[in-house]
Amino acid sequence: MDLSVSLAVLLRPCRCRSLLLPPRRRSPRFPIVDAMIKFSGFSTGDELKVKVNKLTSTKTQLPYSYYSLPYCPPEKIVDSAENLGEVLRGDRIENSPYVFKMREPQMCNVLCRVTLNAKTAKAFKEKIDDEYRVNMILDNLPLVVPIRRPDQENSIVYQHGFHVGLRGQYAGSKEEKHFIHNHLTFTVKIHKDPVTELSRIVGFEVRPFSIRHVYDGQWNEKTRLKTCDPHAKVLVTNSETPQEVEDKKEIIFTYDVNFEESDVKWASRPPSNPDLLCVYAGTGVQFFGMIVVTMMFAVLGFLSPSNRGGLMTAMLLLWVFMGLFAGYFAARLYKMFKGAEWKKIALKTAFLFPATVFAIFFILNAVIWGQRSSGAVPFGTMFALVFLWFGISVPLVFVGSYVGFRKPAIEDPVKTNKIPRQIPEQAWYMNPAFSILIGGILPFGAVFIELFFILTSIWLQQFYYIFGFLFIVFLILIVTCAEITIVLCYFQLCSEDYLWWWRSYLTSGSSALYLFLYAAFYFFTKLEITKPVSGMLYFGYMLIASYSFFVLTGTIGFYACFWFTRLIYSSVKID
Incomplete structure (x- = not known):
């Protein structure tokens, strides 16, 4: 395989899971946290610091720290404080030498020069063989690699992180060699808020390249690369010679930064x-x-x-x-x-x-x-x-x-990912209509017995005395509405479905449907109404009662779910 003839080779996905994103969405999300967000913005020239996270692979499922490989370190490596969940997941968020300036493009920035030895070369080769990807974060946005799908026109697949490198044949050689992605072309997508005049980051993309940089003379801080000239404003898009990973090989890490205006608005979800x-x-x-x-x-x-x-x-x-x-x-x-x-x-x-x-x-x-x-x-x-x-x-x-x-x-308890992701295909029992109808059964069951006495007192002209028992039933109704809504809301979030606002209201509110159906059953089995006008009055007033019951139970369920999501996400820390 000739690496010099096709850019697609350098961007080829390596048997890894991909995530299809719509071109524009206003409701961003990440797996569970989809509920809350805190706004931020940047002025031109503000410093943007890139953080690095763990190296991941779908082949081994063993994460490693970014600096377990001899990548360019900052002057001092600082670990971000992690909670228990992040530690259990293997997250290791650290600072990096990648620093951008808002709306100020950079070309061919030299990060550092590294000379491999037998040990470090072996480490790179092992990570390339296992298809490890490098994960980075900018303003809490994960780094993604955009790849066009060949089977669908104007469709883009986004992969989290870029591969450490790739393995293949080069220049007619029959022997497979390892090549490292040592040049990164970053694209920071921004959306300008017309009210605050601040630019908000809505996308963080990268295109990785393998380039064997060439320069004249001895290496020093003022050395200019022949393969990447910032003064000529030439961005690296191809290289006849990719950077091979071998003992005693010199690797120069470089990067470009470009800022693009985006129509994608900052998430408010x-x-x-x-x-x-x-x-x-x-x-x-x-x-x-x-x-x-x-x-x-x-x-x-x-x-x-x-x-x-x-x-x-x-x-x-x-x-x-x-x-x-x-x-x-x-x-x-x-x-x-x-x-x-x-x-x-x-x-x-x-x-x-x-x-x-x-x-x-x-x-x-x-x-x-x-x-x-x-x-x-x-x-x-x-x-x-x-x-x-x-x-x-x-x-x-x-x-x-x-x-x-x-x-x-009301302050949101957590700052979440702003990249929208499609809701994955849900199990049949998580279908909105099915889960909403199932959710209304339990609250209705809590008032089912008492409902008979209430209807009897209203339509059979009898007195209702047992207000103490009715108050207990009302407390049980509150608990059941809250419980069933929280449980189904939790299942929904675990299924990576973030559209919980209205569903939480409708879940317990659907008990009003069962109330109206029971009212119809009571009409035909307990009452002896024969005149159409009387029947119209009965169903009209029961419609008002059911509508009111829908508003009451729906509100109880909504605020229970609202409190629940704020409680669980207040313990989530995202840098």
């Missing part, structure tokens, strides 16, 4: 449609607060069943005043997603859920009006409800949003 998630999370907190306070009043005996309508009145008033917490939590979450228009999120929180419920209620009430039933809400009462909504609830939501948005944004 918010969920899809984050505004809606914030609105539902805030509304769920409003529901949660209303139910907790109502339960406490009922358990303490302040809401006696003999006081007809007292429970409903208390729930309506508590719902209105809990709008303060709805706006606060919605705005806090919205600001964490880098949202800037707090009034917009406050408006959606104040109107989305109440408007939907009010529309269904108004239609049902109009049907009752048409039947001349005393169950129809009078116009004066309807006006009072609208006043409570617009006059008290909406202003309180805006006040809560204003206070919540003025608070400092």
